[in-house]
Amino acid sequence: MEYFAHVRKLDNGQWAEPQSLEEHLRGTAELAAEFATEFYSREWGYVLGMSHDCGKATPEWQSYLKRKSGYDEETSSEGSGKLEHSGPSAKLVEEIFGKTIGRFLSYSIAGHHAGLPDWIGSQASLAFRLQNSSIKDISDELKATLPEICPKNPPWMFSNTGLDIPLWIRMLFSCLIDADRLNTEKYMDPKQSKEREGYSTIAELHKCLDDYMATKTQRPQGFYDEQVYTSRQQVLEDCRKAAEMEGGFFSLTVPTGGGKTLSSMAFALRHAELHNKKRIIYVIPYTSIIEQNAQVFCNIFGDNEIVEHHSSLDDNETTVRSRLATENWDAPIIVTTSVQFFESLFAAKTSHCRKLHNIVNSVVILDEAQLIPPDYLESILETMRLLVEHYKVSFVVCTATQPVFEKREEFPSFHGLPEGSIREIIKDVSSLYKNLERVKVEFPQDVTIPVEWKDLADELSGYNQVLCIVSDRKSCRELYALMPKETYHLSALMCAQHRSDVIDEIKVKLKKGESIRVISTQLVEAGVDIDFPVVYRALAGLDSIAQAAGRCNREGKLNAVGKLGKVVVFKAPRRAPIGILRKASDTAENIISQGLENPIDRSVFFGYFSELYWKANSLDTKAIMKLLKPDSSDLGIQFRTAAEAFTIINDANQRSIFVPYGEGEKWIDFLKKSEIPTSKLLRKLQRYTINMYSDQFTCLQNRGSLKEIIPGIFALNNSVEYSNEIGLLIDEMPNNPEDFMCI
Numbered sequence: 001m002e003y004f005a006h007v008r009k010l011d012n013g014q015w016a017e018p019q020s021l022e023e024h025l026r027g028t029a030e031l032a033a034e035f036a037t038e039f040y041s042r043e044w045g046y047v048l049g050m051s052h053d054c055g056k057a058t059p060e061w062q063s064y065l066k067r068k069s070g071y072d073e074e075t076s077s078e079g080s081g082k083l084e085h086s087g088p089s090a091k092l093v094e095e096i097f098g099k100t101i102g103r104f105l106s107y108s109i110a111g112h113h114a115g116l117p118d119w120i121g122s123q124a125s126l127a128f129r130l131q132n133s134s135i136k137d138i139s140d141e142l143k144a145t146l147p148e149i150c151p152k153n154p155p156w157m158f159s160n161t162g163l164d165i166p167l168w169i170r171m172l173f174s175c176l177i178d179a180d181r182l183n184t185e186k187y188m189d190p191k192q193s194k195e196r197e198g199y200s201t202i203a204e205l206h207k208c209l210d211d212y213m214a215t216k217t218q219r220p221q222g223f224y225d226e227q228v229y230t231s232r233q234q235v236l237e238d239c240r241k242a243a244e245m246e247g248g249f250f251s252l253t254v255p256t257g258g259g260k261t262l263s264s265m266a267f268a269l270r271h272a273e274l275h276n277k278k279r280i281i282y283v284i285p286y287t288s289i290i291e292q293n294a295q296v297f298c299n300i301f302g303d304n305e306i307v308e309h310h311s312s313l314d315d316n317e318t319t320v321r322s323r324l325a326t327e328n329w330d331a332p333i334i335v336t337t338s339v340q341f342f343e344s345l346f347a348a349k350t351s352h353c354r355k356l357h358n359i360v361n362s363v364v365i366l367d368e369a370q371l372i373p374p375d376y377l378e379s380i381l382e383t384m385r386l387l388v389e390h391y392k393v394s395f396v397v398c399t400a401t402q403p404v405f406e407k408r409e410e411f412p413s414f415h416g417l418p419e420g421s422i423r424e425i426i427k428d429v430s431s432l433y434k435n436l437e438r439v440k441v442e443f444p445q446d447v448t449i450p451v452e453w454k455d456l457a458d459e460l461s462g463y464n465q466v467l468c469i470v471s472d473r474k475s476c477r478e479l480y481a482l483m484p485k486e487t488y489h490l491s492a493l494m495c496a497q498h499r500s501d502v503i504d505e506i507k508v509k510l511k512k513g514e515s516i517r518v519i520s521t522q523l524v525e526a527g528v529d530i531d532f533p534v535v536y537r538a539l540a541g542l543d544s545i546a547q548a549a550g551r552c553n554r555e556g557k558l559n560a561v562g563k564l565g566k567v568v569v570f571k572a573p574r575r576a577p578i579g580i581l582r583k584a585s586d587t588a589e590n591i592i593s594q595g596l597e598n599p600i601d602r603s604v605f606f607g608y609f610s611e612l613y614w615k616a617n618s619l620d621t622k623a624i625m626k627l628l629k630p631d632s633s634d635l636g637i638q639f640r641t642a643a644e645a646f647t648i649i650n651d652a653n654q655r656s657i658f659v660p661y662g663e664g665e666k667w668i669d670f671l672k673k674s675e676i677p678t679s680k681l682l683r684k685l686q687r688y689t690i691n692m693y694s695d696q697f698t699c700l701q702n703r704g705s706l707k708e709i710i711p712g713i714f715a716l717n718n719s720v721e722y723s724n725e726i727g728l729l730i731d732e733m734p735n736n737p738e739d740f741m742c743i
Helices: 021-039 042-051 059-069 086-097 099-110 126-131 140-149 164-188 190-194 202-216 226-242 260-274 287-301 320-328 338-345 374-391 429-435 453-460 473-480 496-512 542-549 580-593 602-615 624-628 639-645 664-673 679-688 694-702
Strands: 004-006 249-253 279-284 306-309 333-337 362-367 394-399 422-424 439-442 465-469 488-490 516-520 534-538 565-570 654-658 689-693 706-710 713-716
Touching (some): 004 059, 042 140, 086 126, 086 140, 099 164, 164 639, 202 287, 226 429, 249 260, 260 362, 260 394, 279 287, 287 306, 287 333, 333 338, 374 602, 374 624, 439 542, 453 465, 453 473, 473 488, 473 516, 542 565, 542 602, 580 602, 664 679, 679 689
Parallel strands (some): 279 333, 306 333, 465 534, 534 565
Antiparallel strands (some): 706 713
């Protein structure tokens, strides 16, 4: 019997020559082997490719393919639903290769359509599917070929206590998924397959950056402080020199405004070229920074070389090739969010795991690394260690406020990276911080006594240009309501496009030297390139205070006339939201109360982060390590449960709506008229989305303010309840955290 893997119709309505099962298996095997070679697992990739669709080599499945596709006109199109082939394929490898090698393979094979399964727990579990799958009808000829390609032992000695085995299985899974999809695409859609080709080399991109920096680093004219200029040049020089070191962990400790974005890219490209790394992955916590930094990179390298992968991407602003590259990150420079990066490392879904093997042999820049959530820190650091040790990844931990990621004798309960494993890129960090000192931080006499909003508003109103940052949206609105009319407001109850428009207005006024006062949540603290002479910050973690200080005298304009920027820390009437924000604030208050003079001095952050992590309930609150620890008897791993638990942003109690701000009203109208909304339209509307708690959503729904445009998708049905000054008008929930930005 001739076995087919796929069939397709040509544009003229005729059937193309079917793709044989043997052709598909061998093509997938060769690609998967090529991918897995990067982490010494070539034979494992090959056997996965050769065995993943063995379940299609049965008369029943071949009839199913012809019936469902209409390829065989004599076969009725009616019949049962989807016919399983991955379960029998998984059972076959266990029968042929035994419980250990077979189990390593069967997770990926069983999950290559539905995602990596749990070992036990439901009918979707691997144990259940192995027990209830039959291999008796699979081609005897195919069965006979598999033993000849049995892989040897795993490529290194695994640790059974950590994440070594599950990460390796997930990497193999990624190789299989990408190879399977690419081989299928080459047959089903050869035109789209061709769109994936033609990126520049790392060496070519490195030259582009060097040429750009040669012009940018010339002594600028205007108000720059000489020390700011020379310090930025020193950062760049140190980055280029450090790139010669062997791969591993690096820290880039640079004060805000020290030029670390382009300097870190200079390190990454030179390091990649010297050590034959395949790509640069720039990981950023906030979409607002991604859009800003990605545009800078596009200006240097060209739009076709940069792949942005985040939730706010507008399809009009991407090419077909870049959209395809987001599926597997097969591009030289990837710019993505920390949520996308870290959740993918623990994912079970095929779409999320497909890209993982392209993290291998790359340089990963973790921008604003202090924002990695402590609740997941143990599993994240363990995975980072394994990526360095076994997968040839170099990490750059990039921040002005370095967190504690290494094990320390003073902190024995913290399971961090090996002590001394992180190498600092900057030769003289202390001198750099001294040279880039641009602000003086002021505390109240008693940091435990809160200020009244009215008194604070009066104080802020006395400044010509001032930014005040608070820790939650309710506080932002309460303070804003007491300010003069021309004051600006920024919070996450304004859609992304609204926030961008306001920030652009703020920058123009600052540049012109006009009077401007801004009340904002912490969304401006990372990556928003604004420069105020005076910044007020509600008491928060020391890292947040340092980030707020980075919006003050950023370009050293005041230094040029012998002055410093002014940063004022105050105790707000309302405590920081429950969770890590409150723990960070309480930790800072404790340290400040003990007589801390300068909260942004780099020497304070070791003690601060050590105490903050100690105060966390756990650095593995969702028990990710336990879920992924292989069972000693069955190699049982709960992949799917762990993936569901590893959710940096918990959206279980959140709802989203579209709002009629600006062009949002036009796109909502388009959506109303669409019988089936396109992904392009929905992604465009993301710029006009507000996230809220379910109780707030219900409140709007009960008062008739929402319209369900299509099932499950809602929009504000009037413009009265969306203010062009402060965004969505809705009563706040108590202790409403600002946790909707990292998406």
